[in-house]
Amino acid sequence: MPRGDKGKYTDKQKRKAEHIEESYEHKGVSKDEAEARAWATVNKQSGGGEKKGGSGKTTSASEKKTARSDSAKRAAKTRQGHSRTSGSSLESQSKESLMKEARSKDIKGRSSMTKAALVEALRKHG
Template identity: 50%
Template sequence: MPRGDKSSYSPKQKRQAAHIEASEKKEGRSDAAAERIAWATVNKQDGGAKGRKATKKTAAKKTTKKTVRKSAR
């Protein structure tokens, strides 16, 4: 499959890309930029073609115990 081939995307992903592309064109982007942004957005949301799940890299949170002071009334 050549680079840039969109045949392995689902119909839903293609509709999403078309909607995003139209929105970007309405904002004044060029055709090429709108298409690039649309497919980058679909890839980021769905992890690319064939429904691959995107992996999220999250930093481990360092938990600390905080003492809770009760207000003296």
């Protein structure tokens, strides 16, 4: 596409540029400057003319927002760690995780404990 060729722009983009250009001319900006500013604005807002390629899949803003929200909820759930409701939840944790919990409960001798000992101490400590 040679420089200055507007053939790849949609009709909507062309109308928008024309409207912006008229607005600048009304404010006293020269014709050439108004045109340059108008197309710069259209390019900034829409990324330029029609592009080749892509997946062809269009995702609406609301779908993107929902996907982001779902992703954030999954991430928050992951950060919460294991639930303490089941008796086997302590066994399913890593030793490092058990060590952190023991440290937060100030269990003495935790550094030399095995994983099984940490589980037992945490159960007793409540």
